[in-house]
Amino acid sequence: MRPQQISESTTEASQRAIDTYVLLRRTHDAVARRVEKEMSRWNITTIKYGVLRHLSESRATSLTELSQKLFRGNSNTTTLIDRMERDGLVRRVPHDEDRRVIMVEITEKGQELRDKVKQPYREFLTRMMACYEGEELEVLDRLLRRLKERVETDGLSR
Numbered sequence: 001m002r003p004q005q006i007s008e009s010t011t012e013a014s015q016r017a018i019d020t021y022v023l024l025r026r027t028h029d030a031v032a033r034r035v036e037k038e039m040s041r042w043n044i045t046t047i048k049y050g051v052l053r054h055l056s057e058s059r060a061t062s063l064t065e066l067s068q069k070l071f072r073g074n075s076n077t078t079t080l081i082d083r084m085e086r087d088g089l090v091r092r093v094p095h096d097e098d099r100r101v102i103m104v105e106i107t108e109k110g111q112e113l114r115d116k117v118k119q120p121y122r123e124f125l126t127r128m129m130a131c132y133e134g135e136e137l138e139v140l141d142r143l144l145r146r147l148k149e150r151v152e153t154d155g156l157s158r
């Protein structure tokens with residue numbers, strides 16, 4: 001193989017990778033916009049729903065743990081919880097043993113909203129993903145997990 005052929009092949013593979021990345025980003029953005037639009041039917045965002053879902057599945061959770069679960073910084077989570085507390089969806093409670101730790105728990109109003117949204121939201125997600133058949137979902141899942149693992153484990157170092 002001549003050096004020019006290797007270079008062209010590398011360039012094609014590189015361009016394919018870049019094009020796929022751009023498509024992945026555009027797909028993510030389109031899905032996120034559509035999901036947010038669906039959630040707006042209940043005057044809630046996906047991140048707020050995520051908080052309600054997490055809190056309804058566990059006992060009171062610290063702000064730090066909640067930040068980690070939501071992949072958000074502590075200051076962003078604090079602002080989010082401020083708004084949700086103002087809306088009566090969550091409340092801050094003291095930690096049983098450490099007064100420095102602030103815990104968050106879901107309120108009855110928050111639980112009612114979560115219960116109201118849960119089933120229609122799951123049905124919407126199922127309809128959205130119905131463009132794939134069972135085996136295709138398994139392949140997509142495997143491919144996305146591989147990329148996520150590579151990025152998270154810094155598999156990109158030279």
